[in-house]
Amino acid sequence: MSKVFDLKGSLRGRFAKNLRHNKEKAESRASPSPATIPKKYGSDSDASSDDDADYPASYAGSDDEEGGKYDESKSSSTLLDGDFLDFTSGRPLPLTDRAKANFHMSILNDTLFLSIINVLDYSILVGIDEEKNELVVGIIDFMRQYDILKQMERVGKSIPMVVGSEAPTIIQPPAYKTRFITAMERYFMTVPNKWTTL
Amino acid sequence: MFLFYNDELTSFVLNIFKKVEEMDGPIPTAEHPKEATERVEKNRKDKDNYATWTYCMNCRKVVTPLTYISDETWRYSFGKFLEVSFYNKTVTINASAHQCHCQLQGQTTLYFGCGNLAARFTYERIRPYNVFFRRYLPFDETFHKKFTVLELNEIMVSSSDLFDRFHEHIEATTSDTRTLFVSAVNKPAHLQTLLSELHVIGQEVAHASSILRNKIVSVTNKYNTHNQDAESGYSCGQVGSAAHDAFSSFPWHARRYLFLLTSAWNERLGAIVQAVSSMKKLVAVSQKLSIGGRSDIGIPQGVGADGELDEVMESMQRLKEIKDVYANFNIGDMDIQSRLGSLPDKRSQKVNDDIEDDDFDSELTGSTYDDIHIDFSEEVDADVMASRRRRSVKQIEPSTSRSSRRGLDDDSERRRRKNKPPSHPSKELGSYNPQFGSKDSFVSISSRSPSPSPQQRAKAVSAGGAVKSAINRFFNRGGKEEDTNTVDLGMFNQGRPRLEPGVGGVVIPVYDDQPSTIISHSLASVDYESQFRRHTRTYLKEIGSIKRGTSSGPRENDEYLDGRGIDQQSSKRHDSRSGRRGRSELRRKKERTTSSVSQMTNNKTDIEKRMLVRNKTHVKHTFRDFDEKGTQIAKFICTTFWATQFQAVRQAFLKERESDKAPGFTYGKNFIEKNFVKSLSASLSFAAVGGKSGASFSKTADDRFIVKSISRTELQMFLDCAPAYFEYLSKAFFHGLPTMLCKIVGVYQIGYHNRETGKRTMEQVVVMQVSLG
Numbered sequence: 001m002s003k004v005f006d007l008k009g010s011l012r013g014r015f016a017k018n019l020r021h022n023k024e025k026a027e028s029r030a031s032p033s034p035a036t037i038p039k040k041y042g043s044d045s046d047a048s049s050d051d052d053a054d055y056p057a058s059y060a061g062s063d064d065e066e067g068g069k070y071d072e073s074k075s076s077s078t079l080l081d082g083d084f085l086d087f088t089s090g091r092p093l094p095l096t097d098r099a100k101a102n103f104h105m106s107i108l109n110d111t112l113f114l115s116i117i118n119v120l121d122y123s124i125l126v127g128i129d130e131e132k133n134e135l136v137v138g139i140i141d142f143m144r145q146y147d148i149l150k151q152m153e154r155v156g157k158s159i160p161m162v163v164g165s166e167a168p169t170i171i172q173p174p175a176y177k178t179r180f181i182t183a184m185e186r187y188f189m190t191v192p193n194k195w196t197t198l
Numbered sequence: 199m200f201l202f203y204n205d206e207l208t209s210f211v212l213n214i215f216k217k218v219e220e221m222d223g224p225i226p227t228a229e230h231p232k233e234a235t236e237r238v239e240k241n242r243k244d245k246d247n248y249a250t251w252t253y254c255m256n257c258r259k260v261v262t263p264l265t266y267i268s269d270e271t272w273r274y275s276f277g278k279f280l281e282v283s284f285y286n287k288t289v290t291i292n293a294s295a296h297q298c299h300c301q302l303q304g305q306t307t308l309y310f311g312c313g314n315l316a317a318r319f320t321y322e323r324i325r326p327y328n329v330f331f332r333r334y335l336p337f338d339e340t341f342h343k344k345f346t347v348l349e350l351n352e353i354m355v356s357s358s359d360l361f362d363r364f365h366e367h368i369e370a371t372t373s374d375t376r377t378l379f380v381s382a383v384n385k386p387a388h389l390q391t392l393l394s395e396l397h398v399i400g401q402e403v404a405h406a407s408s409i410l411r412n413k414i415v416s417v418t419n420k421y422n423t424h425n426q427d428a429e430s431g432y433s434c435g436q437v438g439s440a441a442h443d444a445f446s447s448f449p450w451h452a453r454r455y456l457f458l459l460t461s462a463w464n465e466r467l468g469a470i471v472q473a474v475s476s477m478k479k480l481v482a483v484s485q486k487l488s489i490g491g492r493s494d495i496g497i498p499q500g501v502g503a504d505g506e507l508d509e510v511m512e513s514m515q516r517l518k519e520i521k522d523v524y525a526n527f528n529i530g531d532m533d534i535q536s537r538l539g540s541l542p543d544k545r546s547q548k549v550n551d552d553i554e555d556d557d558f559d560s561e562l563t564g565s566t567y568d569d570i571h572i573d574f575s576e577e578v579d580a581d582v583m584a585s586r587r588r589r590s591v592k593q594i595e596p597s598t599s600r601s602s603r604r605g606l607d608d609d610s611e612r613r614r615r616k617n618k619p620p621s622h623p624s625k626e627l628g629s630y631n632p633q634f635g636s637k638d639s640f641v642s643i644s645s646r647s648p649s650p651s652p653q654q655r656a657k658a659v660s661a662g663g664a665v666k667s668a669i670n671r672f673f674n675r676g677g678k679e680e681d682t683n684t685v686d687l688g689m690f691n692q693g694r695p696r697l698e699p700g701v702g703g704v705v706i707p708v709y710d711d712q713p714s715t716i717i718s719h720s721l722a723s724v725d726y727e728s729q730f731r732r733h734t735r736t737y738l739k740e741i742g743s744i745k746r747g748t749s750s751g752p753r754e755n756d757e758y759l760d761g762r763g764i765d766q767q768s769s770k771r772h773d774s775r776s777g778r779r780g781r782s783e784l785r786r787k788k789e790r791t792t793s794s795v796s797q798m799t800n801n802k803t804d805i806e807k808r809m810l811v812r813n814k815t816h817v818k819h820t821f822r823d824f825d826e827k828g829t830q831i832a833k834f835i836c837t838t839f840w841a842t843q844f845q846a847v848r849q850a851f852l853k854e855r856e857s858d859k860a861p862g863f864t865y866g867k868n869f870i871e872k873n874f875v876k877s878l879s880a881s882l883s884f885a886a887v888g889g890k891s892g893a894s895f896s897k898t899a900d901d902r903f904i905v906k907s908i909s910r911t912e913l914q915m916f917l918d919c920a921p922a923y924f925e926y927l928s929k930a931f932f933h934g935l936p937t938m939l940c941k942i943v944g945v946y947q948i949g950y951h952n953r954e955t956g957k958r959t960m961e962q963v964v965v966m967q968v969s970l971g
Contacts (some may be wrong), residue, residue, distance in 0.1 A: 001970060004970060093327060094324045094325070094326040094327065095326050095327050095328075095329060096326040096327070096328055097326075099326070099327065099328050099329035100329075102329060102936050103329050103938070105936040106331070106936040106937050106938040107938070109935060109936060109937055110937055110938055110939050113922075113926050113939075116922070117919040117922050117923075119915075119919075124938070125940075125969045125970060127970040128327075129330075132328075133325050133326075133327055133328065134327060134328045134329070134330050135327045135328070135329045135330065136330045136331070136970045137329055137330070137331055137938050138331060138332070138938055138939070138940040138967075138969040138970065139938050139939045139940060140940045140966075140969050142939065143908055143912040143915060143916060143964070144912060144915070145911075145915040145919075147911070191324055191326035
């Protein structure tokens with residue numbers, strides 16, 4: 001397993017190095033203004049069509065509480081959404097058509113189930129096995145329900161939000177689900193072979 | 199970015215934007231400067247024109263002339279243009295002027311240039327990934343075998359070390375005792391008793407050491423040959439799982455056996471050392487007297503000497519009692535070797551069997567000589583007897599020396615009895631297992647062992663001595679003197695070896711810092727088993743009533759008929775446990791239930807049914823650890839949530855894929871649960887970086903499961919959503935619903951209170967599959 005990613009579908013502060021960085025200077029840091037983030041990273045819609053993976057350094061410094069929530073259950077080498085895009089050069093990771101179909105269906109099922117039981121904050125763990133050319137996947141951390149506390153957290157997080165910055169990671173379960181699915185569509189793509197039908 | 203694919207199963211990504219580079223000059227002149235320069239000159243004014251050329255990476259030169267893209271081309275789709283030029287994989291460049299016949303695709307780079315900028319088009323082969331998600335999580339038998347061998351090695355090394363220490367200790371005490379012969383104060387008979395006792399213990403140590411070594415060697419050999427069999431494609435099936443059980447629980451049994459044996463030696467040695475030291479004191483006092491010593495503190499000389507004498511008498515008395523107790527178990531007659539090869543039945547002829555011997559015999563013979571026909575229930579008996587013996591020893595102890603402690607001990611004893619699961623056969627040792635031959639010995643022990651205590655109580659030693667020794671003990675308690683009397687048992691004292699044995703006599707060591715061992719111990723416990731069965735019965739009753747209400751009765755009966763006799767052993771065991779109540783009456787009912795229970799485990803749809811049971815089937819199990827004096831030193835609580843449903847999840851998930859199974863392989867009874875327990879019995883804690891909640895996090899040693907602590911709210915959430923979760927999982931397991939959720943295979947709340955350190959914890963944990971791998 002050469003690399004392990006923990007993907008949540010949000011780019012906000014989802015860099016592993018950013019987290020470490022955050023932890024180190026948790027208090028003595030003036031975060032760069034979100035305004036410095038180029039517009040194209042601001043919204044989900046055009047990120048997929050984009051190509052350049054060299055995120056501006058300023059983005060990596062963007063503030064988020066996500067750092068604290070980073071689950072220690074994964075080893076410190078676990079990488080996050082931002083690193084994933086770095087790794088794939090912003091391109092979706094190619095999957096065989098069958099794998100993608102299965103993957104897609106599983107994601108739909110699981111996220112639907114989780115949103116029905118009012119759970120969010122789950123993430124998908126993707127381990128990349130270069131030798132076998134295989135992704136080992138699993139959805140984890142599906143134990144947090146959307147409750148009053150979460151609602152408070154959401155309001156708290158929205159306050160410092162400036163136009164153009166990534167939406168906070170705390171949102172209602174259906175929205176979380178939608179964002180998660182959209183992100184997975186963006187992160188992974190089908191590679192057709194000659195038997196692939198539409 | 200464009201994606202192409204062609205007839206072969208190869209696909210390429212065409213990078214466009216990534217490789218925009220600034221060129222040295224406006225447009226390269228490369229190999230044919232004249233031509234290019236001319237054209238560039240010609241078009242200089244028109245900077246918007248795009249030029250294209252091809253560079254061959256094999257020939258390392260530009261291999262097509264610089265061509266300007268016509269307006270017509272632009273008017274058509276640019277993508278189409280690219281597709282046309284890249285579509286056919288077999289196209290070769292036929293630029294004879296440049297002597298290049300390389301393949302266009304894969305070996306050349308197409309450039310588009312405009313002004314100072316050039317876009318490089320390269321081919322990059324795509325290797326689409328497969329996605330792997332674990333649908334089954336089989337037991338890693340290879341790992342556990344290796345682990346067991348390592349454990350056996352460790353036991354071998356530390357036990358031989360321990361035996362050495364015992365020898366040293368015995369030698370030291372022996373020479374100590376010999377010096378006492380010089381003085382005439384002590385009776386030579388007493389000294390002789392001590393010496394012979396020491397001699398006996400020494401012999402036992404030597405004997406046990408040699409036997410254990412032989413055992414470990416033969417078990418390891420057995421393992422190796424078994425391994426070879428497995429490698430050569432020999433499929434083991436049911437037989438293999440029995441052998442596997444025997445082998446994998448061998449270290450646990452060996453540890454426990456060694457602990458019982460060595461702590462018994464310690465007890466005896468402790469008594470001897472005490473006798474010796476009080477004799478020494480007596481010598482010292484008498485020497486003082488003979489010198490004409492005056493009494494410094496004004497105590498009459500006679501009294502002082504009497505006190506010492508009392509103490510000697512008392513310790514001799516105690517030694518005698520302990521000796522008597524152990525004599526009941528015939529330790530001196532450790533004639534194991536001669537009976538190793540014999541069948542278990544033959545033991546029935548031997549009345550008054552040695553307890554340690556029994557332990558040894560049933561476990562060791564079982565696992566090495568007779569892997570297939572192991573009657574685990576015998577081991578239960580042996581272990582139960584062992585704990586019984588401890589108790590009887592304990593009962594005597596307070597009566598002799600510490601009258602002040604008696605109340606406390608009895609109290610804890612009573613508590614302990616009360617805490618025992620009702621099924622625990624403490625009162626029906628004789629009837630516990632009808633199969634077991636040496637029934638007489640059980641009866642004799644249980645009847646004999648309590649009997650000494652009243653006698654001893656009557657024979658209470660002289661009051662002065664008792665009080666004095668009580669005070670002595672009080673001040674010496676926990677002091678160094680105690681430690682020098684006995685031998686440190688090292689690893690055999692760890693893992694709380696005094697805990698009640700579980701189902702099949704298996705004793706899972708519990709380590710306070712490994713939550714998974716607490717779970718493991720609890721799952722293997724008799725109490726858990728009986729509570730679990732109760733839940734199952736309730737459920738079956740409900741199913742039954744529903745069936746009776748809705749459909750015809752006979753079918754139900756057929757079901758029972760099919761299952762009858764499948765599980766004779768367990769029903770028997772079950773039966774004997776409830777011995778106090780009207781047994782024969784209950785028997786029929788139980789046989790039916792247990793057999794249908796066991797039938798359920800075999801059937802796929804039954805697993806699904808159990809997974810969808812709506813009842814709460816929580817099992818709360820409390821167990822306590824006591825020290826050798828019977829004082830409670832730790833208390834553990836393990837609540838298993840949704841026991842029935844999670845057991846079904848494990849049945850469906852923790853197995854081999856059907857196609858990977860060796861032909862003819864069937865899982866033995868409780869195979870999956872046993873392996874689950876085995877996995878949980880050893881775990882490695884992760885470097886606790888401490889998340890928000892400082893959650894603990896560990897992984898089982900075999901890399902199968904993660905044990906993760908969760909918050910109370912998360913537990914509550916899970917408990918609320920559990921029915922939905924099980925329903926979802928059942929769809930995934932039995933109806934092909936694609937899913938990638940990491941399976942949770944157990945939710946527990948575990949707590950412990952360590953009275954020695956005063957540490958208390960209560961945490962909620964989930965056991966889930968390792969997310970990757």
